[in-house]
Amino acid sequence: MTICWTYTKTRRHDTPILFKTNTAKFKTKPSKANDSERKMSDTDKPFWEAIPLADMNKEQWESLCDGCAKCCLHKLEDEDTGEVHYTEIVCRYLDRDNCNCTEYKRRQELVPNCVWLKPEDVKDFHWLPSSCSYRLISEGKPLPRWHHLRSGDKDTIHKRNQSMRKKGIPDDKIPEEEWEDHIIWME
Ligand code: SF4
Numbered sequence: 063m064t065i066c067w068t069y070t071k072t073r074r075h076d077t078p079i080l081f082k083t084n085t086a087k088f089k090t091k092p093s094k095a096n097d098s099e100r101k102m103s104d105t106d107k108p109f110w111e112a113i114p115l116a117d118m119n120k121e122q123w124e125s126l127c128d129g130c131a132k133c134c135l136h137k138l139e140d141e142d143t144g145e146v147h148y149t150e151i152v153c154r155y156l157d158r159d160n161c162n163c164t165e166y167k168r169r170q171e172l173v174p175n176c177v178w179l180k181p182e183d184v185k186d187f188h189w190l191p192s193s194c195s196y197r198l199i200s201e202g203k204p205l206p207r208w209h210h211l212r213s214g215d216k217d218t219i220h221k222r223n224q225s226m227r228k229k230g231i232p233d234d235k236i237p238e239e240e241w242e243d244h245i246i247w248m249e
């Protein structure tokens with residue numbers, strides 16, 4: 063799986079106009095968890111608890127993504143408060159049947175603000191959904207029981223209704239000026 067930033071919007075209290083800024087996005091093609099990814103460290107903790115995000119290797123880093131696709135939802139950031147409001151509007155390139163990006167290779171061409179999420183961006187992880195593995199770990203919190211690194215099954219997240227599978231409205235179906243009417247939660 064790949065993680066990227068995609069369009070995020072900003073709004074002000076005194077105006078309904080939405081200003082485009084960077085928002086987070088990802089490409090959902092989770093790498094398979096395996097024994098090496100789940101290996102315990104010499105401190106007897108799983109790697110995601112023992113190794114700082116910045117020190118993880120590529121395989122470990124990518125295996126953290128739970129494939130929820132919540133970061134492919136459009137968000138509105140309040141310019142005054144910094145609050146991030148999630149809408150039910152999702153990137154048109156997300157396959158909502160499996161939570162994968164349908165245009166992974168062309169994503170940055172099609173969605174210019176869709177960039178990779180990197181360890182050095184950790185200070186900006188507040189915009190990610192509170193269930194996001196990267197945000198949880200950056201905040202020193204444990205991964206949920208339905209996370210594939212704990213359950214051993216990447217379908218657990220979908221079975222537990224924690225992903226965007228079969229949810230959301232593609233962004234080409236709703237005019238941007240109406241997105242503010244589709245806010246569903248705030249981070
Ligand atoms: S192009 Fe869209 S669906 Fe693909 S990774 Fe970026 S935000 Fe997600």
Ligand code: SF4
Nearest residue numbers: 127128130131133194
């Ligand atoms: S775990 Fe985080 S980066 Fe991965 S799909 Fe979910 S919200 Fe996006």
